Amino acid sequence: MSSTILFTTPPIATTNRSSLPPPSLAAATTTTKRHHPLPPDTLTLLIDKSKSVSQLLQIHASLIRHSLDQHPILNFKLQRSYSSLGLLNYSVLLFNRTHNPSVYFYTAIIHSHAVNSLHEQALEFYIQMLTHGVEPNEFTLSAVLKSCPLTPGQALHSQAVKFGFDSNTYVRTALLDVYARGGDVLSAQQLFDTMPEKSLVSLTAMITCYAKHGNVDSARLLFDGMVERDVVCWNVMIHGYTQHGRPNEALVLFRKMLTVKVKPNEVTLLSVLSACGQLGALESGKWVHSYIENNRIQVNVHLGTALIDMYSKCGSLDDARLVFDQIKDKDVVAWNSMIAGYAMHGFGQDALQLFNNMSPMRLHPTDITFIGILSACANAGLISEGWSFFHSMKDEYGIEPKIEHYGCMVNLLSRAGHLEEAYELVKKMKIDPDPVIWGTLLGACRLYGNIALGEEIVEFLVSQNLANSGTYILLSNIYAAAGNWDGVARVRSMMIDNGVQKEPGCSSIEVNNKVHEFLAGDLKHPKSNEIYMMLEEINGWLKAYGYTPQMDTVLQDIGHSEKQRSLEVHSEKLAIAFGLISTQPETTIKIVKNLRVLQFAFTSPIHPMYMGGEFQEI
Structure with a gap:
C-alpha cells in the first residue's frame, strides 16, 4: 500500500467563477433585491422538500431576488439538491460562484461527481481544495474514494495517513473497497484484518474482493460469520458461486436466502437464472420465473434476456421464444440471446430469420450477434452462408x-x-x-x-x-x-x-429441484445400488434391441469385456439410470455434461418397463 504519493497537480477549473447563473434564473437577478420574508430555516426545509427541478428553480430565483444567493447554508443546500435531481452542471455553477467555499462545499461537489462515476472531475476538485489551503475531513476522503480507480486510490491512501484519517472507519472501508475493486487482494486483506470494528459494508467489500478473484471459500467463511446480512452480501456470495463454476452451490444458497426471509432483487435473480442455465436445471429455472411473476417483479429487458438464456441452455426453446416475444423495447442483447438459443440447438434457419428481423428494428448487430449467427451456420452445415456472414x-x-x-x-x-x-x-x-x-x-x-x-x-x-x-x-x-x-x-x-491430468467427466441431472452429479464409475450416491441395478436393466434392454457399444475410442488397449464395462459406467448413463428410478413414466430426463457442454433428453414412453425412446442432443 502506497504512503508516499503526493498530489502536486495544479487545480483545473471546471467552470469559471464568473460564469453566469442558469439561464432560467438570469432574469431574476435584475429584480430589485430585498430581504426575504421567510427565515433561512424555513427556506432550508423548502429546498430539502423540493421534488422537482421547477420547484427548485423557483426557490433559487426567489433567493437571488432577496439577496440570499450567497447565504452559506442555503447555497450548500441548493448545490446538493441540484446534484440529487441530476443537474450537476447547476451545482458546479453554484459552487464556482461561492466565495471561499468551505470543506463542506468541496465535499458535496466531490461526492456529486463521484456518485456519477466522474472520477477525474472529483479528483480535480480535491486537488483544487488542497491548492486553496482547505484541509479535507474524513467525509471528503470517503467521497473522493468512492468508485475511485486503484492508482489514484493508493495516492489518496497516503493523504489519509497524512491527515490522520486512515484509522477512521468510513475512510478505511472506502480504501478497502478501492483495493478490492482494483484486484489488490493482499492490501485489501491487510486493511480488513487491522480494522477494530468490521461493519456490514466493510465485510461485504471483503467478501466481494474474495469472490471476484475466485477465492469463493474464503468469501463464504466471512459470509457465514456475519451476524447481520443484507440483500447485497447475499447477492455477492451467490454471484461468486455462479461466476466461478459452482452453480449448484449458488442455488443452495439462494434457497437458504428465501428460508431466512431475505427478499431477492433483480441482481439476485440474474445470478440465479445464470446458475440454472449452467446446470440445465429447467425446473428450478421455471420456479424462479414463477417467483418473478407471482411477486409482480417487472420482467425488464435484463431479466427477460436472462430468462431467454436460461430456457435456451435448459433445452426449452418454446419458453425462451415466449419470453422473447413478450419483452418490450428489446435491445440487441435480447436478440443476441434468442439467436444464440436457436444456434446452440441446431435451428440455423430460425436463427438466420431472426437476424433478418433485426434490420427493420434499426438495431446494429454486434460481435456477439455474429457469434450466434456463425454458430447457427456451423450447426446447420451452411458453409456458403457462413463465409458470407x-x-x-x-x-x-x-x-x-x-x-x-x-x-x-x-x-x-x-x-x-x-x-x-x-x-x-x-x-x-x-x-x-x-x-x-x-x-x-x-x-x-x-x-x-x-x-x-x-x-x-x-x-x-x-x-x-x-x-x-x-x-x-x-x-x-x-x-x-x-x-x-x-x-x-x-x-x-x-x-x-508433462504432469497432465484428464479432467473427469461429470454429468448432472435435476430431480425435484435438486441437482445430482455423477462421475464415471461413481459409487458415492446414496442410491448407488439401485442405480447400478437399473443400469444392468438398461444394458439388457439395449442388447435386446441390437445395440452394440462403439468401443474403438476407448483409450486403453484392453480386452473386449473391459472396454464394454468402461463404457457402461459412463457418468451420463449413471445419471440416466438415476433419472429412471427417480421420476414418473413419460418424464423427460435432461442430462448436462461438463466436458462437452451438451444436454441430452431421454423420454421413455412406458418407463421403466420399456426403453423405447432415443437420445436426442439438445
Whole structure:
C-alpha cells in the first residue's frame, strides 16, 4: 500500500467563477433585491422538500431576488439538491460562484461527481481544495474514494495517513473497497484484518474482493460469520458461486436466502437464472420465473434476456421464444440471446430469420450477434452462408473478427469435413488461435480419421506449450479409433511426463429441484445400488434391441469385456439410470455434461418397463 504519493497537480477549473447563473434564473437577478420574508430555516426545509427541478428553480430565483444567493447554508443546500435531481452542471455553477467555499462545499461537489462515476472531475476538485489551503475531513476522503480507480486510490491512501484519517472507519472501508475493486487482494486483506470494528459494508467489500478473484471459500467463511446480512452480501456470495463454476452451490444458497426471509432483487435473480442455465436445471429455472411473476417483479429487458438464456441452455426453446416475444423495447442483447438459443440447438434457419428481423428494428448487430449467427451456420452445415456472414462483419458492419468468430468458422468447416480449408484458415489468422480452435480441429481429425493432420497439430501445440489435457485426449482418441495402441501408449507417457491430468467427466441431472452429479464409475450416491441395478436393466434392454457399444475410442488397449464395462459406467448413463428410478413414466430426463457442454433428453414412453425412446442432443 502506497504512503508516499503526493498530489502536486495544479487545480483545473471546471467552470469559471464568473460564469453566469442558469439561464432560467438570469432574469431574476435584475429584480430589485430585498430581504426575504421567510427565515433561512424555513427556506432550508423548502429546498430539502423540493421534488422537482421547477420547484427548485423557483426557490433559487426567489433567493437571488432577496439577496440570499450567497447565504452559506442555503447555497450548500441548493448545490446538493441540484446534484440529487441530476443537474450537476447547476451545482458546479453554484459552487464556482461561492466565495471561499468551505470543506463542506468541496465535499458535496466531490461526492456529486463521484456518485456519477466522474472520477477525474472529483479528483480535480480535491486537488483544487488542497491548492486553496482547505484541509479535507474524513467525509471528503470517503467521497473522493468512492468508485475511485486503484492508482489514484493508493495516492489518496497516503493523504489519509497524512491527515490522520486512515484509522477512521468510513475512510478505511472506502480504501478497502478501492483495493478490492482494483484486484489488490493482499492490501485489501491487510486493511480488513487491522480494522477494530468490521461493519456490514466493510465485510461485504471483503467478501466481494474474495469472490471476484475466485477465492469463493474464503468469501463464504466471512459470509457465514456475519451476524447481520443484507440483500447485497447475499447477492455477492451467490454471484461468486455462479461466476466461478459452482452453480449448484449458488442455488443452495439462494434457497437458504428465501428460508431466512431475505427478499431477492433483480441482481439476485440474474445470478440465479445464470446458475440454472449452467446446470440445465429447467425446473428450478421455471420456479424462479414463477417467483418473478407471482411477486409482480417487472420482467425488464435484463431479466427477460436472462430468462431467454436460461430456457435456451435448459433445452426449452418454446419458453425462451415466449419470453422473447413478450419483452418490450428489446435491445440487441435480447436478440443476441434468442439467436444464440436457436444456434446452440441446431435451428440455423430460425436463427438466420431472426437476424433478418433485426434490420427493420434499426438495431446494429454486434460481435456477439455474429457469434450466434456463425454458430447457427456451423450447426446447420451452411458453409456458403457462413463465409458470407464472416466477410460481411468487416465489409458491411465494420466489425473486426475476433477469436470467437474464427473459432465458429473453423467449427463450421471442420464439421463439414473441410479439414484442410479449416487448417489453412487457422494458419492465416491475424490473431493467435486459442486451445478451443485447436481442439475443434483435433476433434474433426478424430471424426474423419485424419491421423497425419492430428499429429501435426499436436506437435505444434506441444512445441509452443499450448497443449492441455484435452489436446492429449483428442490425440489418444484419434489413435484409438485407428487401433493404433502404440500411439495411445505414447500419448499416455507424454501426459505423465508433462504432469497432465484428464479432467473427469461429470454429468448432472435435476430431480425435484435438486441437482445430482455423477462421475464415471461413481459409487458415492446414496442410491448407488439401485442405480447400478437399473443400469444392468438398461444394458439388457439395449442388447435386446441390437445395440452394440462403439468401443474403438476407448483409450486403453484392453480386452473386449473391459472396454464394454468402461463404457457402461459412463457418468451420463449413471445419471440416466438415476433419472429412471427417480421420476414418473413419460418424464423427460435432461442430462448436462461438463466436458462437452451438451444436454441430452431421454423420454421413455412406458418407463421403466420399456426403453423405447432415443437420445436426442439438445
